[in-house]
Amino acid sequence: MTPDDEIEATARALLRETIERAGWYPSLRRSEREKRIAQDLHLHWHLMVPELRKRLEQGIRQGRCG
Numbered sequence: 001m002t003p004d005d006e007i008e009a010t011a012r013a014l015l016r017e018t019i020e021r022a023g024w025y026p027s028l029r030r031s032e033r034e035k036r037i038a039q040d041l042h043l044h045w046h047l048m049v050p051e052l053r054k055r056l057e058q059g060i061r062q063g064r065c066g
Contacts, residue, residue, distance in 0.1 A: 011048040012041050018048075 001009070019040060025033045 007049065007052065008045060011052050012045045014048040014051060015041055015045050 016037065019037055024040075025036050028036060
């Protein structure tokens with residue numbers, strides 16, 4: 001996996017975690033909710049890059065890598 005692919009995959013995971021924790025689309029059936037979340041991940045994953053960068057920097061400052 002290239003570094004860019006890894007960043008995208010991690011940002012998508014952070015966004016999914018955020019969406020699921022917030023309980024978005026509670027009235028949709030499970031399959032429709034998953035479809036909507038997949039669309040949101042495709043369209044908005046890049047919005048999580050600053051949060052990912054912040055978490056990585058905090059890990060480096062605290063002596064953790066990866």
